[in-house]
Amino acid sequence: MDIFLQQLVNGLTIGSMFALIALGYTMVYGVMKLINFAHGDLVAGSAFVGLFVFTQLLGGQVSVLVVVGVFILTIITIALLGFTIERLAYRPLRSAPRLSAVVSALGASMVIQNGIMLLWGPQMHIFPELLPTIIWDIGGVVVSLIQVLIMALSMILMVGLYLFVEKTKIGTAIRASAIDQDAARLMGINVNNIIVTIFLIGSSLGAVGGLFIGLYYRGITFNMGWQYGLYAFVAAIIGGIGNIPGAMLGGILLGLFNAFIAGYISSTWADAFTFILLIVILIVRPTGILGERVAEKV
Amino acid sequence: MTSEEILFKISDLEVSYGSIAAIKGISLQVRKGEIVTILGSNGAGKTTTMRAISRLIKAESGSIMFKGHELTRLPAHKVVSLGISHSPEGRRVFNILSVEENLLLGAYTKSKVDQEILSWVYDLFPRLKERKSQLAGTLSGGEQQMLAIGRALMSQPELLLLDEPSLGIAPILVKAIFAQIKKIAAKGVTVLLVEQNARAALKLADRGYVLEVGKIVFSGQSEELLNSPRIQEAYLGKQKK
Numbered sequence: 001m002d003i004f005l006q007q008l009v010n011g012l013t014i015g016s017m018f019a020l021i022a023l024g025y026t027m028v029y030g031v032m033k034l035i036n037f038a039h040g041d042l043v044a045g046s047a048f049v050g051l052f053v054f055t056q057l058l059g060g061q062v063s064v065l066v067v068v069g070v071f072i073l074t075i076i077t078i079a080l081l082g083f084t085i086e087r088l089a090y091r092p093l094r095s096a097p098r099l100s101a102v103v104s105a106l107g108a109s110m111v112i113q114n115g116i117m118l119l120w121g122p123q124m125h126i127f128p129e130l131l132p133t134i135i136w137d138i139g140g141v142v143v144s145l146i147q148v149l150i151m152a153l154s155m156i157l158m159v160g161l162y163l164f165v166e167k168t169k170i171g172t173a174i175r176a177s178a179i180d181q182d183a184a185r186l187m188g189i190n191v192n193n194i195i196v197t198i199f200l201i202g203s204s205l206g207a208v209g210g211l212f213i214g215l216y217y218r219g220i221t222f223n224m225g226w227q228y229g230l231y232a233f234v235a236a237i238i239g240g241i242g243n244i245p246g247a248m249l250g251g252i253l254l255g256l257f258n259a260f261i262a263g264y265i266s267s268t269w270a271d272a273f274t275f276i277l278l279i280v281i282l283i284v285r286p287t288g289i290l291g292e293r294v295a296e297k298v
Numbered sequence: 299m300t301s302e303e304i305l306f307k308i309s310d311l312e313v314s315y316g317s318i319a320a321i322k323g324i325s326l327q328v329r330k331g332e333i334v335t336i337l338g339s340n341g342a343g344k345t346t347t348m349r350a351i352s353r354l355i356k357a358e359s360g361s362i363m364f365k366g367h368e369l370t371r372l373p374a375h376k377v378v379s380l381g382i383s384h385s386p387e388g389r390r391v392f393n394i395l396s397v398e399e400n401l402l403l404g405a406y407t408k409s410k411v412d413q414e415i416l417s418w419v420y421d422l423f424p425r426l427k428e429r430k431s432q433l434a435g436t437l438s439g440g441e442q443q444m445l446a447i448g449r450a451l452m453s454q455p456e457l458l459l460l461d462e463p464s465l466g467i468a469p470i471l472v473k474a475i476f477a478q479i480k481k482i483a484a485k486g487v488t489v490l491l492v493e494q495n496a497r498a499a500l501k502l503a504d505r506g507y508v509l510e511v512g513k514i515v516f517s518g519q520s521e522e523l524l525n526s527p528r529i530q531e532a533y534l535g536k537q538k539k
Contacts, residue, residue, distance in 0.1 A: 172399055
């Protein structure tokens with residue numbers, strides 16, 4: 001039972017991170033039908049930008065204000081980077097065949113990844129300890145302050161995003177653009193602006209995910225975007241790519257699955273089982289758990 | 299209702315898909331308050347004309363003037379706020395949004411949704427009110443058509459573009475929908491109607507244009523078109539005597 005509860009906490013923590021990152025994939029896919037392969041590298045970039053902002057810009061002394069500053073400045077930087085990628089790598093290809101955009105996405109991914117390597121080198125960096133190491137032992141289950149923060153902040157962001165997309169005018173315009181871009185234009189929706197909005201939101205959430213990875217795992221490398229990006233991408237597919245609640249659900253489920261495999265079987269096998277899970281889900285429900293919201297007659 | 303004021307005018311419009319010319323220089327005009335129909339068979343270029351007006355496709359050359367604005371220079375999302383609304387071919391309702399969300403999106407360019415317009419649309423099409431929280435994709439074809447027209451009305455257009463509102467719809471519903479189009483026009487909305495169902499369209503419209511492979515081959519008052527032997531034979535299914 002202890003292992004179960006412990007892995008539940010761990011799984012929810014990493015699942016929250018997967019979910020935040022998966023949202024970036026799924027929102028872009030929803031409207032543009034494009035896998036933004038550069039998204040994972042933005043996540044990696046976020047951890048490095050966070051490191052830079054903390055040590056170089058804000059003096060390297062931990063305080064509440066500094067931590068908030070690290071988050072805000074990093075999110076702004078990564079959001080602008082996401083905006084730039086959309087402008088340079090995707091917008092010129094808006095009417096080109098889909099494959100061209102995919103190749104462009106792979107190119108953008110490599111540019112960012114190598115850019116991080118040029119700036120920070122190929123060695124592993126240690127992300128600063130921005131939060132005090134507070135650990136609670138609740139009846140044998142160990143929970144850290146970082147885990148609580150990751151889970152709570154992720155939950156707030158996801159609920160906020162959900163309400164934004166479901167209840168606001170821009171959110172409705174985002175959903176309309178995802179269904180039919182031409183019909184959205186006929187409503188007077190500037191679809192280009194919607195795409196920019198999506199990139200800003202997706203990159204910002206990815207930036208938070210990257211900072212969480214730094215806080216939680218500490219060791220950050222220039223190429224870690226592939227690994228976390230792949231996990232988040234799998235989460236987005238499991239939930240149903242293009243579907244926002246699906247990405248949240250897929251992320252949490254994947255995190256739990258991973259943690260339980262690591263807890264009960266072996267952490268070396270966690271990756272292998274993750275992909276077995278992906279294959280099984282693709283066989284049973286090719287559109288993912290929440291994909292293909294079938295309209296039912298009432 | 300019809301006045302002499304020309305609300306909308308297309309001159310020498312040419313549109314092509316790659317190297318294939320779809321519209322080969324058409325001109326037409328619509329006066330304020332009129333119902334004008336564009337008839338033609340499949341592939342004649344009717345929908346292309348509508349899409350060119352809404353700027354969903356580029357015009358190769360020519361001009362589209364609406365109330366002193368040259369539309370061919372505008373991006374698609376700017377057209378609706380000038381007062382042109384387009385109910386597209388195939389309805390194109392947002393299938394996984396609710397009926398009401400679809401209608402509210404019709405008023406996207408308005409800072410506030412006009413409740414009077416919304417209740418007018420619900421009066422015109424009471425079925426939409428009954429199903430307002432249902433997903434649009436669950437509606438029947440005819441109901442989706444009502445929704446597409448209602449959605450287009452939400453921006454309070456001066457010119458309403460209707461592309462094939464009878465397509466794939468039960469005849470009884472076609473009748474009902476055309477009756478409502480007449481009511482909409484009676485409210486002062488100018489209507490440009492593209493139809494394959496020539497008989498129904500001409501009964502409703504004041505004037506008509508006949509489009510054949512990208513060119514206007516005939517135009518006139520509806521009675522003229524209804525009585526023209528050529529139109530009767532080609533579009534109204536009457537045999538030559």
